[in-house]
Amino acid sequence: MMLEAENLTMRFGGVTAVDSLSLEVPENEIIALIGPNGAGKTTVFNMITGTYAPTSGKITFRGRDITARNPSYIAKQGIGRTFQNIRLFKGLTVFENVITAKHLHLKSNLFQAVFRISGLSPYPAEERKFIEETESLLEKLDLLDLRDATSTSLPYGKQRRLEIARALATNPSLLLLDEPAAGMNPQETIELARFIERIRDEFKITILLIEHHMDLVMDISKNIYVMDFGVNIAVGSPAEIQGDRRVIEAYLGSGD
Amino acid sequence: MNKKTLHSIIAIAAILAAAWILNGILDSYVRRVLNLCAIYAIISLSLNLVNGFTGMFSLGQAGFMAIGAYTVAIFTVPVELRAAGFYLEPMNPLIAGIELPLLAALILGGLLSATFAFIIGFPVLRLRGDYLAIATLGFSEIIRIIFTNTQSITNGALGIKNVPALSNMFFIYLAAIITIVFMRLLISSSYGRAFKAIREDEIVAEAMGINLFKHKIMSFVISAFFAGIGGGLYGALLGTVDPKNFMFTLTYNFVLIIVLGGLGSISGTVIASFIITIGMEWLRFFDDELVLFGFKVPIFRPGLRMVVFSVLLMVIVLFFQKGLMGQKELSFDMLRQAAARVKGLPLFKNGRRKGE
Amino acid sequence: MAGKILRNNLAVAVLAILLVILLVYVYASTAIKMPGSVFLQHLTNGLSLGSLFALIAIGYTMVYTILSMINFAHGDIFMISLYFAFFTLSVFNMPWVLAFVCVAALTPIVGILIERFAYRPLRDAPKNSVLISAIGASFLLENAATYLFGGRPKVLPDIPLLSRVISIHSVNFQVVSIVIPILTFAILIALINFINHTKTGIAMRAVAKDHEIARVMGVNINRIISLTFIIGSSLAAVGGFMWGTRYPGITPMMGVMPGLKCFVAAVVGGIGDIKGAVMGGFILGLGEILIVALFPNISGYRDAFAFILLIIILLVKPTGILGSKAREKV
Numbered sequence: 001m002m003l004e005a006e007n008l009t010m011r012f013g014g015v016t017a018v019d020s021l022s023l024e025v026p027e028n029e030i031i032a033l034i035g036p037n038g039a040g041k042t043t044v045f046n047m048i049t050g051t052y053a054p055t056s057g058k059i060t061f062r063g064r065d066i067t068a069r070n071p072s073y074i075a076k077q078g079i080g081r082t083f084q085n086i087r088l089f090k091g092l093t094v095f096e097n098v099i100t101a102k103h104l105h106l107k108s109n110l111f112q113a114v115f116r117i118s119g120l121s122p123y124p125a126e127e128r129k130f131i132e133e134t135e136s137l138l139e140k141l142d143l144l145d146l147r148d149a150t151s152t153s154l155p156y157g158k159q160r161r162l163e164i165a166r167a168l169a170t171n172p173s174l175l176l177l178d179e180p181a182a183g184m185n186p187q188e189t190i191e192l193a194r195f196i197e198r199i200r201d202e203f204k205i206t207i208l209l210i211e212h213h214m215d216l217v218m219d220i221s222k223n224i225y226v227m228d229f230g231v232n233i234a235v236g237s238p239a240e241i242q243g244d245r246r247v248i249e250a251y252l253g254s255g256d
Numbered sequence: 257m258n259k260k261t262l263h264s265i266i267a268i269a270a271i272l273a274a275a276w277i278l279n280g281i282l283d284s285y286v287r288r289v290l291n292l293c294a295i296y297a298i299i300s301l302s303l304n305l306v307n308g309f310t311g312m313f314s315l316g317q318a319g320f321m322a323i324g325a326y327t328v329a330i331f332t333v334p335v336e337l338r339a340a341g342f343y344l345e346p347m348n349p350l351i352a353g354i355e356l357p358l359l360a361a362l363i364l365g366g367l368l369s370a371t372f373a374f375i376i377g378f379p380v381l382r383l384r385g386d387y388l389a390i391a392t393l394g395f396s397e398i399i400r401i402i403f404t405n406t407q408s409i410t411n412g413a414l415g416i417k418n419v420p421a422l423s424n425m426f427f428i429y430l431a432a433i434i435t436i437v438f439m440r441l442l443i444s445s446s447y448g449r450a451f452k453a454i455r456e457d458e459i460v461a462e463a464m465g466i467n468l469f470k471h472k473i474m475s476f477v478i479s480a481f482f483a484g485i486g487g488g489l490y491g492a493l494l495g496t497v498d499p500k501n502f503m504f505t506l507t508y509n510f511v512l513i514i515v516l517g518g519l520g521s522i523s524g525t526v527i528a529s530f531i532i533t534i535g536m537e538w539l540r541f542f543d544d545e546l547v548l549f550g551f552k553v554p555i556f557r558p559g560l561r562m563v564v565f566s567v568l569l570m571v572i573v574l575f576f577q578k579g580l581m582g583q584k585e586l587s588f589d590m591l592r593q594a595a596a597r598v599k600g601l602p603l604f605k606n607g608r609r610k611g612e
Numbered sequence: 613m614a615g616k617i618l619r620n621n622l623a624v625a626v627l628a629i630l631l632v633i634l635l636v637y638v639y640a641s642t643a644i645k646m647p648g649s650v651f652l653q654h655l656t657n658g659l660s661l662g663s664l665f666a667l668i669a670i671g672y673t674m675v676y677t678i679l680s681m682i683n684f685a686h687g688d689i690f691m692i693s694l695y696f697a698f699f700t701l702s703v704f705n706m707p708w709v710l711a712f713v714c715v716a717a718l719t720p721i722v723g724i725l726i727e728r729f730a731y732r733p734l735r736d737a738p739k740n741s742v743l744i745s746a747i748g749a750s751f752l753l754e755n756a757a758t759y760l761f762g763g764r765p766k767v768l769p770d771i772p773l774l775s776r777v778i779s780i781h782s783v784n785f786q787v788v789s790i791v792i793p794i795l796t797f798a799i800l801i802a803l804i805n806f807i808n809h810t811k812t813g814i815a816m817r818a819v820a821k822d823h824e825i826a827r828v829m830g831v832n833i834n835r836i837i838s839l840t841f842i843i844g845s846s847l848a849a850v851g852g853f854m855w856g857t858r859y860p861g862i863t864p865m866m867g868v869m870p871g872l873k874c875f876v877a878a879v880v881g882g883i884g885d886i887k888g889a890v891m892g893g894f895i896l897g898l899g900e901i902l903i904v905a906l907f908p909n910i911s912g913y914r915d916a917f918a919f920i921l922l923i924i925i926l927l928v929k930p931t932g933i934l935g936s937k938a939r940e941k942v
Contacts, residue, residue: 049463075465089456091520091583100449104465110474113445114438127446170465313740315747379927385739386682387926390875394919397872405912508751515744559759566752573744574733 008057035227080172308519311455319396321487327365369484415498422492524581662897667851671844687871693852723845757864882932
């Protein structure tokens with residue numbers, strides 16, 4: 001199992017944002033987390049990536065307990081993420097945004113990086129490798145022609161893609177996508193579905209995504225977790241979820 | 257070696273040669289002002305590393321400078337001259353007999369300042385924004401208060417006089433150039449990118465595997481090291497060091513410089529250091545009486561210069577938030593383009609190539 | 613009953629402060645044999661200094677809640693109020709009550725001007741720009757005061773009614789050191805009632821919560837912000853006037869240290885809480901006076917006390933004694 005969460009609970013003051021959620025993400029699959037706004041989905045992401053320390057519960061990633069660890073540690077273990085409201089490094093170019101995410105693989109220390117004399121310091125070789133990897137990543141994601149554009153000057157769809165590229169640059173084995181299709185039209189959503197499957201296969205990664213576009217979710221997910229008011233109300237394959245009464249009620253409100 | 261590196265080396269050699277030659281030609285006042293420009297550049301660069309590149313807000317530079325300046329003052333005053341200065345309380349026997357050459361004292365000052373930054377960094381760098389500003393300012397004042405009270409080491413409020421005066425432009429410009437090159441190499445390295453990522457968005461930087469605390473403390477400690485070196489040079493330039501030289505308002509000079517130059521621009525900082533330092537000297541006429549057509553203009557009297565200075569700071573931050581350079585750097589390409597624009601020759605670059 | 617008190621942060625904090633004072637008294641009377649009357653005298657001094665800090669700290673905390681920024685110039689507004697006191701009392705020879713009213717009325721104008729010209733244009737700018745502008749405003753006031761009034765200290769004339777010394781059981785008090793704490797508490801109660809029970813006060817709390825929502829609800833944001841600066845500055849003026857009767861020397865840089873300390877007081881008490889600001893002011897005032905009284909050989913480090921306290925509180929409880937938790941949205 002790539003990722004396992006047991007009885008995750010997050011309370012903010014008196015509000016329980018997530019209530020004993022358990023979740024399993026098998027390797028090389030696409031798993032979706034859905035639910036109405038405010039159901040606590042992003043909070044789950046924030047707990048997995050260490051941004052929030054869960055009130056209780058346990059998160060295991062590839063057999064290692066990562067509960068409440070520092071976010072940078074968790075990123076180094078191999079969890080990459082994107083954000084619901086695109087968060088790029090605004091002042092930096094497309095290339096810089098992506099190569100910055102390579103930093104966690106750097107082995108040279110600060111002095112080797114500053115006094116980077118070829119032959120004496122390992123840094124130049126490392127930097128060359130970073131540049132190559134970044135360029136090849138940009139090429140694979142069709143962003144290479146925008147290499148030196150300021151990240152915020154990109155059209156919306158490209159910004160989403162750049163955010164994914166940046167997350168991929170950390171070489172994750174698990175990628176968390178927070179509403180990747182937000183703001184996209186049906187055509188773009190279909191393209192995104194193929195894109196997500198492509199990166200799963202090409203980079204051999206596992207994907208956990210939060211999404212509101214049901215077509216997308218039903219199309220690509222192996223398994224779906226449905227949350228409502230912090231509680232996991234259903235789990236199952238797309239077909240099972242589509243027929244689940246509780247899910248329909250959560251989305252449409254119970255008719256009584 | 258690529259062309260850019262070659263250009264840089266030629267430029268550096270030219271500046272050092274100029275410093276060497278000017279050192280023998282200029283009168284002591286001009287030399288002093290130009291030296292101050294270079295020293296202010298060192299300290300402003302150190303502040304810009306933290307505030308402009310790493311996106312924190314530190315106001316501790318005066319304190320770090322004080323550590324450097326006092327280290328230089330304590331260890332470079334000739335042993336036989338010390339007793340005369342320390343007349344309230346003799347110098348602590350542990351250090352009274354130790355005399356160091358300037359270079360060693362400078363580096364020691366930088367290291368002590370960096371060590372202090374490392375120690376206070378643990379509690380302080382967990383703070384954000386204006387809390388960090390207040391805490392660093394507080395520590396800068398605490399350093400000053402300590403130095404005022406450790407009579408047998410720093411001679412307290414009396415200060416230390418007879419610091420062997422430093423006026424060699426070559427030496428000071430060499431220090432400034434080493435600082436500039438170091439900062440340039442640091443910022444263009446992967447660590448520099450990590451610093452900028454923290455500046456842009458801490459939460460994302462962390463999610464990309466950048467350890468916030470580790471990188472903040474790196475930036476803070478390096479900054480303190482160079483501020484210590486700059487402070488040491490400043491002390492040696494002044495020839496006397498006393499606690500009043502290091503009031504936290506001294507830090508405001510460097511804040512003005514980095515805001516004017518552009519938060520996050522090395523070349524902007526250097527240019528602004530010269531503009532502000534020379535400008536402040538030039539503004540001295542505001543403090544003198546001005547007689548126009550036989551009338552004394554009443555507003556020209558001591559203190560006006562600082563009023564103008566603070567108005568300038570306000571104007572820049574209110575109307576020119578990006579400063580001279582924003583986050584850009586001056587490059588040879590940019591100079592060439594500017595030259596082309598001035599000469600009205602858009603193809604200046606091509607013309608040059610023909611000649612090569 | 614006891615359980616209820618222990619659940620109340622304010623009550624616990626007050627009890628803790630009283631307990632610390634008691635312990636300090638035990639230490640003073642046994643270890644250094646300080647007579648009770650001398651201790652009481654120090655305590656009164658500490659209380660009155662603490663009240664002055666409290667009056668200034670309220671201004672910091674109010675501006676911080678409304679604009680999320682440190683009004684760096686607040687200490688300098690306090691300094692300007694002392695110059696106003698000097699001019700009304702010494703130059704225009706006003707009776708002190710009239711002078712007091714003038715100072716309390718003039719000082720807020722400076723506060724409003726700073727908000728209008730240094731802060732308002734940057735309301736949507738990055739936080740660091742606002743901070744730099746605040747530093748600039750502070751520096752401008754200091755330099756302008758130096759330029760206009762000179763660097764040499766001006767001495768405020770004596771106000772006999774306030775500076776008169778009365779003694780009770782061989783403890784000597786200046787009248788002003790009794791007046792200040794009483795005045796501070798009166799102002800505190802009035803202010804809390806104003807914020808909790810008047811329409812403007814409620815609007816103020818709405819602006820503190822969320823500018824956009826308050827605007828949608830029909831609150832005039834700029835008016836509320838100006839009002840905040842008026843209240844803050846007039847309290848600083850009251851503090852300044854009283855300060856002047858106790859410590860009569862006025863210099864252009866005199867606002868800096870009290871300003872920094874009072875910001876620390878606001879943070880210690882819990883920024884955003886007026887009661888917290890007052891409590892922080894008392895902790896700082898009492899702490900400073902008692903440390904100097906008990907350990908005269910470290911009195912040179914007096915000004916460091918506030919900053920050390922700041923670091924400790926930020927490490928132990930960053931939201932301050934009375935503060936509640938805040939969280940950044942991801």
